[in-house]
Amino acid sequence: MRQWKGRQVILYHGNNGHTQKVRGTLEKWDDTRKCVILGPKMLAIPFENIAYISMLPPGRERRSRHPAKLNSFGYIMSVPLQFDNAIHFQSAVTVWQDDQLIAYNIKLVSHTDHDVVLEDGQTLSKEGHLFVVRSLRGEL
Template sequence: MRQWKGRQVILYHGNNGHTQKVRGTLEKWDDIRKCVILGPKMLAIPFENITHITMLPPGRERRSRHPAKLNAIGYVMSVPLQFDNAIHFQSAVTIWREDQLIAYNVKLVSHSAHDVILEDGQTLSKEEHLFVVRSLRGEL
């Protein structure tokens, strides 16, 4: 079953003769908690309650109702965790210096306490620049 991780499945589960059918993506096979995590709602279904699992036939996969797009609202980054997240999630960042636009929708590569390195190799000071991040809304 581990080979089905990341695939869309139909999972039948239940107890006392009552079976339910759940459709979703097999996100995780958790041996420690003895359960399967089924997305997108991240349902934890115990191994002992699973009657059987079938993979969705080709072409029947769930289509995203809300495709990913950039949020119209930006957030000024001020704490190191925000910079870490922007790097990790490859978020679009707009950079300002006073009232002048320096870079639009660039990605950050790394940062330190005082500087930020952009994807093109440019190093900018955190004190002299304003970094605005825009998150993705919807499903990838």
């Protein structure tokens, strides 16, 4: 069952003759707590209550009701954690110098206390430029 981690499943569970069907993503197989964690609501279902688990057939996975898309507005990055998150999540960043657009929807590669490196190799100063990040709304 551990090979199903991250896959969407249908899990039948219950006790005293009452069985319920739950559909979700198998997030974790927890041997310590003796349960399965099923997402997206992170339900903990004890091993002893599980009657049957089956993987959803291809093409039957739950589709997002709200597919991910960029927000129409952005946030000015000013603290190091925001730059770290933009790099980690590969966020779309727009760079301005005064009223001139330097880069549009570009990704950041790295940053220091004073500089930022863009995916195209440019190194820009944090002090002389304005970095605007656009977050994703919806589900990937």
